[in-house]
Amino acid sequence: MKLPVEFEAKMRKLLGEEFSSYEQHLDDPAYYGIRVNTLKISVADFLKICPFNVTPVPWTDNGFYVSREERPSRHPFYYAGLYYIQEPSAMTPASYLPVEPGDKVLDLCAAPGGKSTELGAKLKGKGILVSNDVSVSRTKALIRNIEMFGIRNSVVLCTEAKYMVPSLHGFFDKILIDAPCSGEGMFRKGSNELKNWEQKGSEPYAKLQREIVDDAVKLLKPGGMLLYSTCTFSPEENEQVIEYMLEHNDDLSLVPMKMCGGFDHGHPEWTLSKREDVKHCIRLWPHKIKGEGHFLALLQKAPGKEEVLSYEKIKTPKLSDETKQFFKDCKMPIDWNHVREHQGKLFYLEEDLPKLEKIRVLRKGLFLGEMKKGRFEPSQSFAVALRPEEFEKYISFDLEDERTIRYLKCETLNVDIHTEGMHLIGTGGFPLGWGKIKKGRMKNKYASSWRWL
Template identity: 80%
Template structure:
């Protein structure tokens, strides 16, 4: 791999004698990984049914190396949301942010959703996850990944952090800022990252990162924790951004994190003031670990007076007869006072959430389905969020049954089922989507946008 001349000079200065090892690693194949969705299955249970060989990723309990040739995206368990395909180093930020059930969590730069899906899994359906990205095109993948993972308690936004501040100052217990960066740690993935660096370098990203974290810290409640991460090596985008944060916010301090073999600490000599607490940051160098380059910093705001928030109130939704009939078979615990209707579409957010203004809201809670003339159409996200015991009519195909793949390809199927109507379709105990049974045939209701290709 041919590195840009200026970048090579920079890395030689940063790494010294270690540069030769870094340069050599660039010709090695990249590592490939999956992360288990512990909202749907425990790691132990997954390992018992895992269809391909895996090796643990050291810095996260539910991450595993896999071989690219095993094609994990071409398996029904992927479509059932049992795991997310993710570069191993990219698993670290969400793993190191100590989210617990009941937290209010913000993933500020969330698309395509790799880190948000893990944060949502950690919440176990309690609390609230706000996933935001400024790019409307990138939020399409974000929405799909959160829905496939079965996360019920998410709000998805498309806005800049500064627009959240008026409504959500001091609201969040935990914030993840996986900041846009120059991507120096991902050069091994392809030429696009190198071309981007040659065009922009580090400086414009460093300015943007400071703007983002300055707003993010306002959204963090007293006593809350924020994790900042990038996939770049540049001190201007890493140590110096954290130095800026600590200088501007006396109530912030760095928190020590678990060190794994091959990890490096932050470098005080790469800051402008030489502050020693920068050593609490973590650097992942790709020639020292089995993964790409990353930087992590965990910060905590000092305790203080917390702001009280009142949740938005919704008018009681008038359900159609067909909708009421459907939910007689569905035993998911729903507080109908927390359900909103938009042009017949129903969304459920169990937790109270403030009314936002000047913010583009793409999803507010779990999309339950749509009330149409003479029928109710349950949604694909609802199917992905349910457990088999939460819906009375469940058809399970064995993993080896050719109908499992045919269902994911949106084909009509035969089924020896006497009860007609809407059924939840799955493989084993893992739901995939909906189907309508009539006279021994299943009319496929699997979302065409999720179709097995």
């Protein structure tokens, strides 16, 4: 791989004698991985049914290397949300943020959702996950991935961090910032990253990162923890951003993290003030590990007085008769005092949420479905958030049954089922979507935007 002259000089200075090893690895194929969705299945149980040859990723309990040629995106288990396809080094940020069930968690730069899906799985349905991205187009993939993972307690926003501060000041127990960066650690993945670096370099990103962390610290609860990460090597975007945070916030301190084989510590000599505590940061170099370049820093805010926030009031929705009839078959516990209705669409979020003033909200909880004239249309996201035992009418096709793929292709199917009406459809014991049965024919309700192509 031909590196930009300026970048090569920079890396020679940073790596010294290791530069030749780094340069050689740039021509190696990029690593490919999957991360198990522990919200739906344990790692042990997944390995019993895993259709691929996998080997563990050493820095996370539920990550595995898999060959790209095995095409994990072309398997029904992918559509059931049993795993997320992710570059192995990119698994570290969400893995290293110590999220516990019940936490209020913010993924600040969330699209396309790789980190959010893991954070949501770690919550185990308790607490709340707020996933935000400034790009409207990128939030489409973010919403789909969160929904496919069956995360019930999520809110999706599309705004800049500064607009969140008035409503959510000191609200979050845990915050992840996978910051926009110059992408130097991803050069092996393709030419777009190289072109972007040649056009912009590091400086505009370093300025943006400081603006983001300034607002993120305000959103963090006293005693809360924040993980900052990038996929670049630039000290200006890594150690120096952490240096900036610590110098501007006396109540922040770095937290040591577990080191794995091949990991490097942060470099005090690359800060402006030669701060020794940045050694608690972690650097991942592609010539030392089986993965791309990454940087991690875990910080904690000192305990203190918590903010008093203003919470929204929820008006219990008036349900149509058809909606009531549908939910007679639903065994998932739903507190209807926490169901929001917007233009006939129903959203369920068990946790109370502060009033979100002047913030673009794209999703506020699990989308259950839509009340339409004469019927209730359950959503795709509701289907994959359910467990088989949580809906009375459930049909599971075998993995080898041709109807499984035909269903994912949105085809109408013949079924030997005597009950009629809306059914939850799945495979291998995992729900995929809905189907409406009448006289042995199933009208396919699988979301066309999710379909197998």
